[in-house]
Amino acid sequence: MAVLTVKDLYKTFGAGTPRANRVLDNISFDVRGQTFVSIVGPSGCGKSTLLNIISGVETHTSGQISVTSDDGKPARMGYVFQDPRLLPWRSVRKNMLYVQDQADDETNRRVDKYLDMVGLGKHGDFWPGQLSGGMQQRVGIARAFAVEPDLLIMDEPFSHLDAITARALREQLQDIWSQSKKTVVFVTHDVVEAVELSDRIIVLQPGGKIFEDITIDLPRPRRQTDPAVATLQAEVLARLERMKGMAPQVSAAP
Amino acid sequence: MTATATQRRSSEEQASGTSAWRRRVTSEPAARVTFYITAFLIWVGLAAMFVRVPGPAAVTASLVKEFSRGEVFSNFADTFYRFAVGVFLSVVVGLAIGVIMGMSGLARAFFESPVLVGLSIPAIIWAFLTVMWFGFGDTSPIVTTFLTAVPFVIINVAQGVQGVSRDLRDMSSSYGVPLGRRVKDLILPAVAGYVLAGVRFAVIIGWNGVLLAEWFGGSGGAGFRARYWYDANQFAGFAAWVILFVIVIVVLDQLLFERAARRAFRWRDAGH
Ligand SMILES: Nc1ncnc2c1ncn2[C@@H]1O[C@H](COP(=O)(O)OP(=O)(O)O)[C@@H](O)[C@H]1O
Numbered sequence: 001m002a003v004l005t006v007k008d009l010y011k012t013f014g015a016g017t018p019r020a021n022r023v024l025d026n027i028s029f030d031v032r033g034q035t036f037v038s039i040v041g042p043s044g045c046g047k048s049t050l051l052n053i054i055s056g057v058e059t060h061t062s063g064q065i066s067v068t069s070d071d072g073k074p075a076r077m078g079y080v081f082q083d084p085r086l087l088p089w090r091s092v093r094k095n096m097l098y099v100q101d102q103a104d105d106e107t108n109r110r111v112d113k114y115l116d117m118v119g120l121g122k123h124g125d126f127w128p129g130q131l132s133g134g135m136q137q138r139v140g141i142a143r144a145f146a147v148e149p150d151l152l153i154m155d156e157p158f159s160h161l162d163a164i165t166a167r168a169l170r171e172q173l174q175d176i177w178s179q180s181k182k183t184v185v186f187v188t189h190d191v192v193e194a195v196e197l198s199d200r201i202i203v204l205q206p207g208g209k210i211f212e213d214i215t216i217d218l219p220r221p222r223r224q225t226d227p228a229v230a231t232l233q234a235e236v237l238a239r240l241e242r243m244k245g246m247a248p249q250v251s252a253a254p
Numbered sequence: 255m256t257a258t259a260t261q262r263r264s265s266e267e268q269a270s271g272t273s274a275w276r277r278r279v280t281s282e283p284a285a286r287v288t289f290y291i292t293a294f295l296i297w298v299g300l301a302a303m304f305v306r307v308p309g310p311a312a313v314t315a316s317l318v319k320e321f322s323r324g325e326v327f328s329n330f331a332d333t334f335y336r337f338a339v340g341v342f343l344s345v346v347v348g349l350a351i352g353v354i355m356g357m358s359g360l361a362r363a364f365f366e367s368p369v370l371v372g373l374s375i376p377a378i379i380w381a382f383l384t385v386m387w388f389g390f391g392d393t394s395p396i397v398t399t400f401l402t403a404v405p406f407v408i409i410n411v412a413q414g415v416q417g418v419s420r421d422l423r424d425m426s427s428s429y430g431v432p433l434g435r436r437v438k439d440l441i442l443p444a445v446a447g448y449v450l451a452g453v454r455f456a457v458i459i460g461w462n463g464v465l466l467a468e469w470f471g472g473s474g475g476a477g478f479r480a481r482y483w484y485d486a487n488q489f490a491g492f493a494a495w496v497i498l499f500v501i502v503i504v505v506l507d508q509l510l511f512e513r514a515a516r517r518a519f520r521w522r523d524a525g526h
């Protein structure tokens with residue numbers, strides 16, 4: 001598990017140019033322990049940018065951001081992207097090993113364990129192109145879990161999938177997550193999905209400010225069909241109604 | 255109006271519907287063979303019209319004589335050795351510089367001009383220069399082959415590397431995949447097609463280099479032998495060597511590259 005601290009975070013693309021585009025505006029939050037946090041907001045509000053800053057692919061303009069492991073070691077992170085992002089010329093198993101520190105026996109066993117967990121134990125030697133989109137996304141999820149990350153980061157991992165596959169994967173994700181102690185930051189534009197999965201929902205508004213920080217206190221395991229889940233989903237949706245009509249503002253940097 | 259239904263034919267029907275010989279005649283190998291036959295007939299025609307164009311019979315006779323003199327294998331072995339070393343060096347150096355150029359804008363800015371200059375210098379210039387610099391021996395043809403081929407490999411590989419999926423590069427850097435593994439598992443397979451194209455260029459351009467250097471270098475080899483007959487005004491002997499070069503290139507291309515390409519792209523052709 002990990003401690004993620006984000007403090008006074010700003011991100012402006014093209015800062016100092018006439019095209020300056022502020023995407024994240026004074027973001028602060030902490031996540032620690034076995035928590036499942038969702039970041040929700042309309043498309044273009046800066047969710048992916050925030051994740052890219054956490055993962056180090058993108059630099060922030062100002063503010064602090066730190067990820068530490070509970071045990072004081074450098075935090076390991078796992079990522080699941082919107083699309084599977086597999087190397088098409090490597091087998092499923094080699095794709096899993098590609099992001100591992102080592103390729104020893106123990107790592108191989110771990111890779112097999114997580115492939116089994118997502119139901120692809122027999123597909124290790126397949127090429128990604130031989131799997132369906134949903135199966136490829138499961139490989140992406142297994143790959144992230146197999147690095148045994150302290151912090152797991154997921155960017156709309158189910159948004160490209162059909163509803164039936166997405167539902168099955170959401171349930172699978174909850175099961176794997178509750179067995180393994182991990183801090184999760186999960187991005188989605190789907191409030192319904194966020195309520196089903198999360199302990200806490202951070203809502204971003206257009207322009208990249210935090211709009212609301214909602215705690216979801218429901219027993220697990222949750223299923224999409226639970227009435228309690230459905231009730232809370234409706235309630236959260238109603239609270240977010242107020243955000244409707246907010247124009248995505250393109251504000252220049254100060 | 256008559257009702258029409260579109261009937262799709264199954265692969266089994268298609269297979270049984272066309273006779274075997276007809277499928278063979280309209281196949282791609284058949285098209286290739288047709289070209290060779292046409293080219294041969296044109297050659298025979300030209301030889302019949304012009305005295306200075308040796309016909310197939312004369313050329314074959316010279317070739318047989320050249321074989322019986324024992325000139326073919328030793329000269330070809332020399333040429334092949336120089337050619338192989340030159341191409342190998344150009345592929346190794348070209349891959350390294352190409353990958354670096356593709357990955358770093360700084361390296362691109364540095365290498366862009368020399369590579370362009372290299373591309374524009376024809377093999378014959380290198381042949382002259384290397385014979386001047388290194389004299390007669392193996393060095394001139396090797397260096398000529400290398401200098402002629404390496405810019406083509408570099409430019410192809412660099413272009414391929416720049417085209418490597420941004421998503422996969424981001425994935426690799428977010429997982430902190432070490433550079434060596436990134437080159438081996440992401441960059442190189444992604445540019446395999448470009449590398450093959452680059453090596454193919456290197457082979458074909460490299461032949462130019464090695465033959466020209468031998469032509470001027472006078473140190474044995476296929477190019478040297480071709481010049482020997484040219485200087486002796488024996489066009490059939492000269493043509494015999496030209497035909498040999500052509501055959502070698504075609505065979506190399508078919509044997510090596512077709513196979514290498516099929517192997518490199520197994521993942522793409524795998525059935526579902
Ligand atoms: N590399 C970039 N350069 C410039 N602008 C960018 C870049 N990446 C994202 N943006 C802009 O940042 C905003 C937020 O994008 P993103 O974080 O992808 O939103 P979300 O994931 O919430 O849909 C968009 O307006 C987008 O145009």
Ligand SMILES: [Mg+2]
Nearest residue numbers: 047048049155
């Ligand atoms: Mg996004």
